[in-house]
Amino acid sequence: MSKYEAVIGLEVHVELMTEKKIFCHCKNEFGAAPNTNICPVCIAMPGALPVLNRQVIDYAIKAGLACNSEIAPYSQLERKNYFYPDLPSAYQITQGKHPLCLGGHIDVETADGKRRIRLNHIHIEADAGKLVHLEGEGTLVDLNRAGVPLIEIVTEPDIRSAAEADAFLRKIRALVQYTGVSDGRMDRGSMRCDVNLSVRTTGSEKLGTRTEMKNINSFNFVVKAIEHEFKRQVEILESGGEIDQETRRFDSVNNTSSPLRSKEDAMDYRYFPDPDLVPIAIKPSQVEQIKAEIPELPDVRMAAYVKRWDLSHYDADLLTNDIRVADFFEKAADKTSYPKLAANLIIADLLPGLEEEGEISLLPRQLADLADLLGKEEINSNTGRKIFKLMLTETGELDPGAYVKENNLAQINDRSALEDLINTAIANNERAVVDYKKGKEIAIKAIIGQVMKATSGLANPLLTEEMIKEKIAEIPD
Amino acid sequence: MDINKMDIKQLAQGLRAKDFTAVELCGHFLSEIEAKEPEINALITVTSKVALDEASSCDKALAEGQELPILAGIPFALKDNILTKGILTSGGSKTLANFIPPYDATVRKKLKEQKTVLLGKTNLDEFAMGSTTESSFYGPTKNPLDTSRAPGGSSGGSAAAVAAGEAPFALGSDTGGSICQPAAYCGIVGMRPSYSLVSRYGVIAMTSSMDQVGPLTRTVQDNALVLQAIAGHDPQDSVSHNHPLPDFSARLGRGVEGLKIGLPLDHLETKVRPEIKNAILKVVANLESQGAKIVTLRTGNLEAALPAYYLLTSAEVSSNLGRFDGIHYGYRSKNYETLEDIYYNSRSEGLGKEAKRRIMLGTFALSSSFYDAFYVKAQKVRTYIAREMAKALEQADLILAPVTADIAPKLGTTKSPVERYKESFSVVLAPLAGLPALSLPSGYQVEGMPIGLQLIGSSFSEPLLYQAGEAVMALNSEEKGS
Numbered sequence: 001m002s003k004y005e006a007v008i009g010l011e012v013h014v015e016l017m018t019e020k021k022i023f024c025h026c027k028n029e030f031g032a033a034p035n036t037n038i039c040p041v042c043i044a045m046p047g048a049l050p051v052l053n054r055q056v057i058d059y060a061i062k063a064g065l066a067c068n069s070e071i072a073p074y075s076q077l078e079r080k081n082y083f084y085p086d087l088p089s090a091y092q093i094t095q096g097k098h099p100l101c102l103g104g105h106i107d108v109e110t111a112d113g114k115r116r117i118r119l120n121h122i123h124i125e126a127d128a129g130k131l132v133h134l135e136g137e138g139t140l141v142d143l144n145r146a147g148v149p150l151i152e153i154v155t156e157p158d159i160r161s162a163a164e165a166d167a168f169l170r171k172i173r174a175l176v177q178y179t180g181v182s183d184g185r186m187d188r189g190s191m192r193c194d195v196n197l198s199v200r201t202t203g204s205e206k207l208g209t210r211t212e213m214k215n216i217n218s219f220n221f222v223v224k225a226i227e228h229e230f231k232r233q234v235e236i237l238e239s240g241g242e243i244d245q246e247t248r249r250f251d252s253v254n255n256t257s258s259p260l261r262s263k264e265d266a267m268d269y270r271y272f273p274d275p276d277l278v279p280i281a282i283k284p285s286q287v288e289q290i291k292a293e294i295p296e297l298p299d300v301r302m303a304a305y306v307k308r309w310d311l312s313h314y315d316a317d318l319l320t321n322d323i324r325v326a327d328f329f330e331k332a333a334d335k336t337s338y339p340k341l342a343a344n345l346i347i348a349d350l351l352p353g354l355e356e357e358g359e360i361s362l363l364p365r366q367l368a369d370l371a372d373l374l375g376k377e378e379i380n381s382n383t384g385r386k387i388f389k390l391m392l393t394e395t396g397e398l399d400p401g402a403y404v405k406e407n408n409l410a411q412i413n414d415r416s417a418l419e420d421l422i423n424t425a426i427a428n429n430e431r432a433v434v435d436y437k438k439g440k441e442i443a444i445k446a447i448i449g450q451v452m453k454a455t456s457g458l459a460n461p462l463l464t465e466e467m468i469k470e471k472i473a474e475i476p477d
Numbered sequence: 478m479d480i481n482k483m484d485i486k487q488l489a490q491g492l493r494a495k496d497f498t499a500v501e502l503c504g505h506f507l508s509e510i511e512a513k514e515p516e517i518n519a520l521i522t523v524t525s526k527v528a529l530d531e532a533s534s535c536d537k538a539l540a541e542g543q544e545l546p547i548l549a550g551i552p553f554a555l556k557d558n559i560l561t562k563g564i565l566t567s568g569g570s571k572t573l574a575n576f577i578p579p580y581d582a583t584v585r586k587k588l589k590e591q592k593t594v595l596l597g598k599t600n601l602d603e604f605a606m607g608s609t610t611e612s613s614f615y616g617p618t619k620n621p622l623d624t625s626r627a628p629g630g631s632s633g634g635s636a637a638a639v640a641a642g643e644a645p646f647a648l649g650s651d652t653g654g655s656i657c658q659p660a661a662y663c664g665i666v667g668m669r670p671s672y673s674l675v676s677r678y679g680v681i682a683m684t685s686s687m688d689q690v691g692p693l694t695r696t697v698q699d700n701a702l703v704l705q706a707i708a709g710h711d712p713q714d715s716v717s718h719n720h721p722l723p724d725f726s727a728r729l730g731r732g733v734e735g736l737k738i739g740l741p742l743d744h745l746e747t748k749v750r751p752e753i754k755n756a757i758l759k760v761v762a763n764l765e766s767q768g769a770k771i772v773t774l775r776t777g778n779l780e781a782a783l784p785a786y787y788l789l790t791s792a793e794v795s796s797n798l799g800r801f802d803g804i805h806y807g808y809r810s811k812n813y814e815t816l817e818d819i820y821y822n823s824r825s826e827g828l829g830k831e832a833k834r835r836i837m838l839g840t841f842a843l844s845s846s847f848y849d850a851f852y853v854k855a856q857k858v859r860t861y862i863a864r865e866m867a868k869a870l871e872q873a874d875l876i877l878a879p880v881t882a883d884i885a886p887k888l889g890t891t892k893s894p895v896e897r898y899k900e901s902f903s904v905v906l907a908p909l910a911g912l913p914a915l916s917l918p919s920g921y922q923v924e925g926m927p928i929g930l931q932l933i934g935s936s937f938s939e940p941l942l943y944q945a946g947e948a949v950m951a952l953n954s955e956e957k958g959s
């Protein structure tokens with residue numbers, strides 16, 4: 001066990017995919033021409049007043065329920081006052097003392113097992129605009145994003161590693177996607193994350209001084225930022241120094257960080273209840289109705305996969321974290337006798353390259369057929385992965401069975417077909433045979449490799465190994 | 478036929494009887510404006526072209542025999558913190574001296590739909606903060622009854638325009654007496670409606686939790702007609718009252734017989750000049766002789782109302798005025814190198830003294846270390862005041878009280894901010910409690926200047942206030958007649 005452990009809390013901002021913005025009738029859409037989705041309300045024109053979009057409340061409650069939060073019967077919108085060019089009203093409408101969703105928790109799976117991360121609360125707020133820095137033109141303001149509804153999910157300091165933070169964010173993304181309240185895309189800024197991190201001696205109850213890194217916008221950067229900041233703090237502590245409570249800027253390109261604001265410069269946001277808006281009262285019946293609209297969530301599916309298809313928790317978690325993948329896997333699993341093989345193919349070759357948006361480019365039927373070929377040992381796993389990659393990139397609907405036939409890719413399971421090749425390989429590898437006999441098991445790989453090469457990778461690897469062992473056993477010492 | 482003496486109903490009849498056209502009516506007031514404005518300065522902008530266009534559109538509709546609302550063709554003026562599409566809306570501030578709004582305030586939209594005729598935008602204290610109209614970037618307005626005196630404020634321009642005969646009616650806004658006080662100083666009728674009765678959409682926010690738009694008129698009847706046109710639910714104002722509107726004129730002509738009128742005696746003893754107290758007591762005696770029942774009110778200590786009002790208004794102002802940052806809205810200093818320079822210098826150069834004072838006070842009251850001691854405590858006082866006012870209104874149907882401690886002050890009288898704040902005592906009670914208050918002349922004068930009084934009622938009791946107000950005004954004419 002290492003001497004230090006990280007204590008991490010996350011604040012995750014998620015843009016809600018409501019049709020309209022939070023306080024006006026402007027369209028809530030990504031990628032429109034600058035300053036086209038704006039009106040007096042969202043650009044804070046003097047005299048304009050906010051009117052809360054009920055759909056924002058419904059979506060936030062849905063997200064809250066998916067995160068096991070309590071829905072507050074009474075909550076309030078407050079003003080957070082500060083000056084910045086992306087904030088035309090000079091205050092952000094958000095929630096402070098009385099947030100909409102209280103408490104909650106999310107279970108995450110990492111290679112180290114399952115852990116429960118508690119939430120402090122979830123609140124709703126309005127996003128600010130965006131500053132665009134243009135060469136030669138200076139800094140321009142695009143207010144399309146001003147007034148886009150956000151939820152902020154605030155955890156307790158329960159996260160202990162970059163891997164847990166990553167798993168937590170992926171679970172959040174899964175939850176908002178399953179419930180349909182957001183696309184959860186970090187690449188578009190629909191999901192952004194602030195990291196609060198401190199370090200303490202492993203096992204200690206006391207919290208160290210924490211730093212904050214704001215607005216990190218990819219899973220990768222969160223992991224990098226945490227690893228970097230953990231290391232930085234440990235080094236300071238090891239050399240007898242003290243951590244300054246400050247906000248730091250993480251530079252993901254150079255993997256460095258620098259102080260942005262110290263505790264002394266911390267802003268006093270002068271929160272107070274927004275007098276333009278009435279308190280939000282939620283009836284239990286409204287919560288019940290929204291609860292009924294929530295589809296089966298990833299944890300439920302995960303448990304089902306473990307039970308029904310005998311997958312590990314970790315694999316089931318990976319498959320259920322993206323609703324597209326989960327739907328795809330379930331359809332394929334129903335069509336094959338070898339669902340576990342289908343799962344392996346997805347985890348090894350589909351997930352790593354999967355874009356955040358768009359459809360999965362092959363049909364469940366194709367994956368099912370491929371899994372069957374593998375399961376019935378009609379092809380070996382090398383061939384299987386090759387065909388799978390081909391199916392992902394080919395535009396046409398490649399039929400794996402037909403492809404195997406056309407290209408003579410069937411696995412050679414016939415002992416007589418392999419016999420001569422194996423004899424030749426053994427004869428050519430006397431040294432390996434000697435080594436193997438001396439107990440160096442790995443030496444056999446060279447012989448297998450030669451057989452595989454001779455069959456263009458089509459020999460059944462297990463059968464080949466078995467036959468080689470038999471042959472060697474026949475050779476006198 | 479003297480147009481200056483005609484009320485709205487008579488003007489509407491004149492239009493329909495073709496005694497004059499809307500364009501002629503508009504022309505009359507535009508020439509009044511031209512003649513009097515050089516001295517009075519009630520208007521920041523005169524919208525002659527808009528006025529004549531709107532008047533001729535009304536004439537056309539009348540000629541076609543269309544059934545038009547009673548306010549059709551009636552000219553009016555709007556306080557310059559109420560947004561008018563395509564027309565400068567300055568808020569009386571240097572920082573908005575070039576602000577041409579792209580949209581209309583709801584009250585302006587409603588009056589447009591009624592085919593009223595906009596004569597101009599009236600002067601006000603900067604962002605409606607003040608009680609004399611002297612803090613306007615556009616110079617002080619003079620009281621038409623005595624041009625050495627202030628018309629009051631912040632709706633001083635609206636009150637002066639009506640009192641000077643430049644417009645049959647005007648809209649003002651009231652946060653802590655900004656309609657009632659200038660109406661009293663100028664000898665006209667002003668209504669601060671119940672909070673949430675009139676939409677705030679498109680009104681430059683000062684103290685969002687108290688701001689209300691209301692009419693300033695020469696008669697109670699006119700006032701009820703204008704309120705009828707501007708009140709009502711607005712889905713664009715979240716706090717807007719969503720109930721069917723009463724007929725605000727419904728109780729006119731009923732007199733005061735049987736009405737229980739509450740009198741805050743302590744208040745009269747300690748807060749106002751003796752002549753004002755006497756005037757009020759005479760009105761009360763007259764009302765009693767007409768069958769009203771006079772009740773001496775027992776209330777708890779209301780002294781904390783004033784500091785609570787100034788803390789709350791400053792807190793909200795400090796937030797509401799943030800948008801005048803020189804980036805999106807408001808004057809931008811030419812003198813900057815960094816972003817911080819833009820903020821500091823634009824606000825330093827663009828905002829006036831009173832605005833800055835309240836921003837400082839409010840920023841302090843909301844700061845995390847003083848929030849509980851100031852803002853939260855002030856909210857508690859507000860709740861207490863509202864409860865005391867409600868208790869008083871259980872003892873009586875309405876409260877009759879002075880509006881001001883004295884008559885309209887001389888222009889240029891220098892007083893400390895605290896002294897000026899103290900003068901608002903009588904007019905912050907209704908706003909703090911969200912109640913309606915009708916300010917009207919008592920019929921008595923001192924130093925040749927009118928003494929006003931106010932009637933405060935429960936929320937949405939405007940018809941009752943108009944009923945009693947009309948009776949008080951009827952006494953006036955009897956007094957004058959005798």
Ligand SMILES: [Zn+2]
Nearest residue numbers: 024026039042
């Ligand atoms: Zn908008």
